[in-house]
Amino acid sequence: MGLGTIAVLTSGGDAPGMNAGLRALTKLAAARGVNVLGVVLGYDGLIDGEHRPLTTNHDGELWPVPSVDRAAGAGGTVLGSARSKRFLTAEGRATAAKSIAEAGVDGLVVIGGNGSLTGAHLLATEHGIPVVGLPASIDNDIGGTATAIGVDTAVNTIIDACDRISDTATAHRRAFIVEVMGRDCGYLAMASAIAAGADAVLYREQKRSEDEVVQAVEQAIRRGFTRNKQRVLIIKSEGVRLPGTKLARVLNDRIEGDLVRVTVLGHLVRGGRPSFQDRRVASRMAYAALGALADGRSDVMTAWQSPSEAAIATGDPSVSLVPLDAVLDETDALLRGESPIMKWRLETMEKISGVLGV
Numbered sequence: 001m002g003l004g005t006i007a008v009l010t011s012g013g014d015a016p017g018m019n020a021g022l023r024a025l026t027k028l029a030a031a032r033g034v035n036v037l038g039v040v041l042g043y044d045g046l047i048d049g050e051h052r053p054l055t056t057n058h059d060g061e062l063w064p065v066p067s068v069d070r071a072a073g074a075g076g077t078v079l080g081s082a083r084s085k086r087f088l089t090a091e092g093r094a095t096a097a098k099s100i101a102e103a104g105v106d107g108l109v110v111i112g113g114n115g116s117l118t119g120a121h122l123l124a125t126e127h128g129i130p131v132v133g134l135p136a137s138i139d140n141d142i143g144g145t146a147t148a149i150g151v152d153t154a155v156n157t158i159i160d161a162c163d164r165i166s167d168t169a170t171a172h173r174r175a176f177i178v179e180v181m182g183r184d185c186g187y188l189a190m191a192s193a194i195a196a197g198a199d200a201v202l203y204r205e206q207k208r209s210e211d212e213v214v215q216a217v218e219q220a221i222r223r224g225f226t227r228n229k230q231r232v233l234i235i236k237s238e239g240v241r242l243p244g245t246k247l248a249r250v251l252n253d254r255i256e257g258d259l260v261r262v263t264v265l266g267h268l269v270r271g272g273r274p275s276f277q278d279r280r281v282a283s284r285m286a287y288a289a290l291g292a293l294a295d296g297r298s299d300v301m302t303a304w305q306s307p308s309e310a311a312i313a314t315g316d317p318s319v320s321l322v323p324l325d326a327v328l329d330e331t332d333a334l335l336r337g338e339s340p341i342m343k344w345r346l347e348t349m350e351k352i353s354g355v356l357g358v
């Protein structure tokens, strides 16, 4: 294969499973005699030429450095991450491209979300750098792939939190609003509402006014307790701009008994040990990414069970490669609620909304 040295970076919001991807990439590369440089702090590190070896040479044989191996079971990212403002400028990207050339890098792997993949696309198209992206975002807001690294762990963390909250909610016969991350995409709220047995779910894509949100939750709470439920659980996505604390206050003014409480899970959902599914997805995507670079491919993202028409098959039945321009288009459509997979999700959530509180 033509690869001598590759570089890898993690960028944007960290996601559980990023480290598993780093481990897989480093071990696979080392086994093929490909040297790996870990870029520190995302695109900022790329601009500043800050990287450290993830492989070491022992008498002509490459070994992964032990820290990459050890970190694979932990959340976060050993390389650090950043939302680089400098990389948004053409000047920043030109400096990054120069620093990649100076380090003798033959290909770059970018592990991150929408903004990070946009950066990867620009590096490939503006500077001809061979780049492959791995989708990583707990929000599941990336087009062209059924899931992204971090989603499964995040949903499991939310379910665990909801189960715990249900214990105390049941003991006091209370209603809880649990707010989860998802700035532009309500997937985490939708998926966890079903899995945790919530009575109602609120997400940005419903496009409800504040009054409509209050009415929907009030109705769900009243209905739940009328039906002798021991607890009522409402999952709210952060994308619904009415803050959970304010919502709880308004509801306590309208419903007798001071029984509404709110828990904002926030960044708690982004941390923690990656699940098997996230390690599996990250490792198999890393395998495909290395193969893609070795085959001379660039400007593509690895995708899991891709719904995209632009998907290119790999030897792995669940992993394909999707050109980054198609990924970015499909991400835009997904965030507008217009990609086929998001349309299906929204229609299905609408259909079952009455069933949630039964």
Ligand code: F6P
Residues within 6 Å of the ligand: 013, 014, 137, 138, 139, 181, 182, 183, 184, 238, 270
């Ligand atoms: O990773 C995406 C995300 O989880 C969003 O849902 C959330 O709004 C955002 O990260 C917050 O991240 P930060 O605090 O790093 O800006």
